Amino acid sequence: MAGVLDTVNQRTQLVGENRLELLLFRLNGKQIYGINVFKVKEVLQCPKLTTMPHSSPVVRGVAHIRGGTIPILDLGLATGASPMENISQCFVIITEYNRRIQGFLVRGVERIVNMNWSDIQPPPKGLSNDNYLTAVCQVDKEMVEIIDVEQILSEVAPTRQDISEGIINxxxxxxxxxxxxxxxxxxxxxxxxxxxxxxxxxxxxxxxxxxxxxxxxxxxxxxxxxxxxxxxxxxxxxxxxxxxxxxxxxxxxxxxxxxxxxxxxxxxxxxxxxxxxxxxxxxxxxxxxxxxxxxxxxxxxxxxxxxxxx
Known part of the structure; x- marks a missing residue:
């Protein structure tokens, strides 16, 4: 685990030709999930969370990390599964998507694997959570599901969709x-x-x-x-x-x-x-x-x- 945590920042500097590196993690079950290391800023043991009134149930709270306040999203809840329990024993993957920084609460982080994008496939139809998947791949004969984080963020914190007045005439x-x-x-x-x-x-x-x-x-x-x-x-x-x-x-x-x-x-x-x-x-x-x-x-x-x- 320490090796994974120590090398995430270094790995985010990698740019290959049609290649990516996935940080593998688990939620509540045996299923393995992956997230592109380019999106990862840090991985840490779940810090103390402060609950926020009127926020989405997916947001388990906010954490004060390195001088900033970051919302922590429960990826289990976000994908329609059960919420994380004993969150003090969970991990948080700090990410940056669409100019926003947020943490994803996960049960455990495993390792980083180097993949070719040609080995990453669209999700097969019929998976129970295919609405929240953007791709799948095989690692050591196990299916890894890659979550559509943009789908989750659009539901938890919708962005403005319309163009401002004055731009179009x-x-x-x-x-x-x-x-x-x-x-x-x-x-x-x-x-x-x-x-x-x-x-x-x-x-x-x-x-x-x-x-x-x-x-x-x-x-x-x-x-x-x-x-x-x-x-x-x-x-x-x-x-x-x-x-x-x-x-x-x-x-x-x-x-x-x-x-x-x-x-x-x-x-x-x-x-x-x-x-x-x-x-x-x-x-x-x-x-x-x-x-x-x-x-x-x-x-x-x-x-x-x-x-x-x-």
Whole structure:
């Protein structure tokens, strides 16, 4: 255990080619779960919690850690299972998602495993908690379930979905209607958020679930003789996705002369530990941390306006 806790901060610096590292943990039962180490800031024994009135039952309290006050979410409750008991004996995984820091209460933390995104698969239909899963994989012949944290956070602490007044006007909408945006994200919540945001501006959208699907889709279009830069003004892609991550998708697009001129925005919840140099290395046109509808809408509007002026 000490080895896992001591190396989490070092491991968050790793950026590989279509690879990730998962921190494995358990809730109340035998099922193993995983979380991308990039999202993890710290793992510690559960500190004393202060209950907060009128908060979601999923929030077991707040903890005062390193000068800050952090909400602690019970991942068992959040995924529809039983709550954690004897929480003083539990562990807290401190994470950063979508510009927010929160802790996840878990029964035990096991180890870190190095995986290839091609070994991470969408969850099979019919799992009892598939609404809260974004992917699954096999580790030592056991299924590891990767929780859709964005789904949980959207239920516990919903973010604003609508674009502020003043960003969209009649001219913006008229221009947006001429443009089509490709959205690639494995989280159903994120896909809906981005689609809603883009369609509020006036853009047409196509939504896909992972990098492999997106690359195949684009390659099929060019095989049909279509110019993808005329089909899509912009690709908004997540980074963490099963089958093929956003880094590898971007690299693959840039290495294909038929696709390389597409505008690519990497849009990810990897806000606090994101390596800005990686965006430049793979050739993405921009990076934006999730999820701020005003920022996303403004960037998309500026991008298509610049394209219209070329």
């Amino acid at each position: 009649a001219g913006v909408t008229e221009n947006a209607r001429k443009h089509h945006i490709l959205i690639v994200d494995d989280s159903s919540v994120a896909r809906k958020q981005i689609k809603r945001c883009m369609e509020q501006v006036g853009f047409a959208t196509t939504v896909l679930c992972d990098g492999r699907e997106a690359l195949t889709f684009l390659q099929n279009l060019v095989a049909e003789g279509k110019d993808v830069t005329k089909e899509f003004s912009m690709v908004i892609s997540d980074i963490e996705m099963p089958e093929m991550d956003g880094y590898t998708l971007t690299t693959s697009i840039r290495n294909d002369s038929r696709l390389q001129d597409l505008f690519i925005l990497l849009h990810t919840s990897l806000s606090g530990v994101f390596n800005e140099s990686m965006v430049k290395k793979v050739g993405a046109d921009g990076f934006l941390a999730k999820f701020q509808p005003d920022e996303l809408a403004s960037l998309a509007i500026q991008t298509v306006q610049a394209q219209s002026e070329e």
